[in-house]
Amino acid sequence: QQQVKQSPQSLIVQKGGISIINCAYENTAFDYFPWYQQFPGKGPALLIAIRPDVSEKKEGRFTISFNKSAKQFSLHIMDSQPGDSATYFCAEAYKLIFGSGTRLLVRP
């Protein structure tokens, strides 16, 4: 079922650092690339998304970079904070199939 592959599985970053999570997709027909954030005991929530007609989208400390030729998109969290500690999922937005997730821990 998995049509998007994430890396790394887990990530530890110091407060104030940059967190980078990558996602590779297979189906070039995808036209929407979202990232979801999930805290323990909660359902995933849409964090940020990008369409393939742009190469980058920024919302606050969160940025998506999109590389169409490499079929990859990545999430960058600038000035990472302990409150960003969560699991992040990329997804294929047509059938809403998720990647395996990246567990981020931001140390104070």
Added chain:
Amino acid sequence: EAGVVQSPRYKIIEKKQPVAFWCNPISGHNTLYWYRQNLGQGPELLIRYENEEAVDDSQLPKDRFSAERLKGVDSTLKIQPAELGDSAVYLCASSNVFEGSIRAFFGQGTRLTVV
């Protein structure tokens, strides 16, 4: 606007017993999804509805799982009989289309423990 509501939040049952989960999606959302999420893994799509029609149930174990969405609103997911391996969080989501893109909203999930 109320979010996606799921019940119950937690359920503990003995193996071979039946169990049912209920989901009330966001008003106006035609698309509804059921997922299963095992600890440390991503949500696995079980079934997707467009209104009342199940348009993708390829990952639903049909020997023991069933789902329905009456009147294209609320939905129930049933397992009968439950097995130990069914212990997981069951998530419901609904989606709309915003500026040409699908936005999905999730409920808090039902944590099922089969003993």
